[in-house]
Amino acid sequence: MEKFSLTDIKKMNYSDVYHYIYSNEKTSKQSIASALRMSLPTVTQHLNDLLEEGLIEKCGYLKSQIGRKAIAYRIVPDARLAIGVEILSSRSFITVLNLYGHVIDRTKINLQFQQNESYFKELSEFINRFISAQPVSEDQILGIGFAMQGLVSQDGTEMIYGKILNCTGLHIDSLQKYFKIPCRFIHDAECAAVSELWDNEEINDAIYLSIGHHLGGSIILNRMIHNGRTGRSGTFEHTILIPDGRPCYCGQKGCAECYCSIDGLLLKGEELENFFAEKEIRNPSVLNRWHSFLNDLASFLNNIHMSLDTIIILGGHLAPFLQQTDLNYLHREIRQITAFPENEDFIFRGNYQENAVSRGAGLPYIQMFLEEI
Numbered sequence: 599m600e601k602f603s604l605t606d607i608k609k610m611n612y613s614d615v616y617h618y619i620y621s622n623e624k625t626s627k628q629s630i631a632s633a634l635r636m637s638l639p640t641v642t643q644h645l646n647d648l649l650e651e652g653l654i655e656k657c658g659y660l661k662s663q664i665g666r667k668a669i670a671y672r673i674v675p676d677a678r679l680a681i682g683v684e685i686l687s688s689r690s691f692i693t694v695l696n697l698y699g700h701v702i703d704r705t706k707i708n709l710q711f712q713q714n715e716s717y718f719k720e721l722s723e724f725i726n727r728f729i730s731a732q733p734v735s736e737d738q739i740l741g742i743g744f745a746m747q748g749l750v751s752q753d754g755t756e757m758i759y760g761k762i763l764n765c766t767g768l769h770i771d772s773l774q775k776y777f778k779i780p781c782r783f784i785h786d787a788e789c790a791a792v793s794e795l796w797d798n799e800e801i802n803d804a805i806y807l808s809i810g811h812h813l814g815g816s817i818i819l820n821r822m823i824h825n826g827r828t829g830r831s832g833t834f835e836h837t838i839l840i841p842d843g844r845p846c847y848c849g850q851k852g853c854a855e856c857y858c859s860i861d862g863l864l865l866k867g868e869e870l871e872n873f874f875a876e877k878e879i880r881n882p883s884v885l886n887r888w889h890s891f892l893n894d895l896a897s898f899l900n901n902i903h904m905s906l907d908t909i910i911i912l913g914g915h916l917a918p919f920l921q922q923t924d925l926n927y928l929h930r931e932i933r934q935i936t937a938f939p940e941n942e943d944f945i946f947r948g949n950y951q952e953n954a955v956s957r958g959a960g961l962p963y964i965q966m967f968l969e970e971i
């Protein structure tokens with residue numbers, strides 16, 4: 599049997615008290631003591647410690663069965679914050695998250711990505727000004743996650759593949775030197791999947807496919823992102839869908855990226871909103887293009903599903919435009935082309951959020967804090 603020291607038990611009790619308050623909007627000392635089977639003096643001691651550290655606060659009274667009102671406690675959601683930054687070629691989105699993972703502030707900067715000092719300096723100064731405007735001190739900010747379009751080393755310090763932004767080899771030190779707060783890179787597709795996981799407790803295993811201007815994938819196993827041996831797991835976008843097809847930025851021809859991404863769907867200069875407005879009024883050429891897109895997507899999803907028999911969640915900027923009729927179409931098409939047709943639906947639309955990627959870049963810091971407390 600594992601042996602725990604007195605300090606370990608104290609730490610576990612402290613953590614249990616915090617987590618109990620975290621998962622209950624408001625609670626009383628008595629409720630904590632009965633739910634956690636702890637003595638009232640033990641709970642009192644941990645409540646006092648948590649109050650002193652500013653992690654919880656008193657918030658009025660709760661009715662109690664014995665008539666006397668009990669003091670209500672709740673966590674201070676802004677006691678710690680995390681920052682998520684989505685870096686894109688011509689702009690960056692910055693979000694601030696509280697301990698519940700809610701976005702409490704956000705901003706954006708139109709700045710052309712360049713792998714040089716003036717870019718890193720301008721971006722960092724902008725983020726630092728934004729952080730200074732937050733109503734917390736710098737040491738309450740847990741970290742800054744930079745969501746990058748590309749593959750990131752396991753420790754989040756280096757871009758191991760970054761052809762979209764042409765930043766392969768970029769080290770986090772280029773940004774870290776401007777911040778006292780810890781920084782790391784995270785693959786953008788992983789960020790969107792993490793955001794989805796945070797909101798949906800029912801997901802256990804899934805493939806998350808982010809359909810944005812570019813395509814990105816993540817494998818979720820046991821509610822964790824499966825990065826693989828070298829961080830390349832889930833890079834379905836560069837599997838060949840049409841041999842010798844359209845040229846891909848990766849150097850190959852016919853990758854799924856060229857057919858199943860928004861860039862693969864739209865014509866040059868076309869806007870997504872306009873495309874779907876035209877589809878709504880049944881413009882024949884747009885409808886044709888949409889069906890051809892769905893057919894390619896069906897082949898692609900079938901290939902993925904043959905490798906990993908889990909549900910597939912479609913997210914990214916395309917998700918809000920996907921209708922149930924489109925998902926039905928994909929299922930029908932897949933049943934016709936697959937070697938192993940199944941009756942149950944397995945493709946779902948994600949809980950799309952405008953800032954899913956930047957939020958997902960900050961969430962790991964919140965998660966880490968909650969695990970360590």
Ligand SMILES: [Zn+2]
Pocket residue numbers: 835836837846847848849850853855
């Ligand atoms: Zn490719």
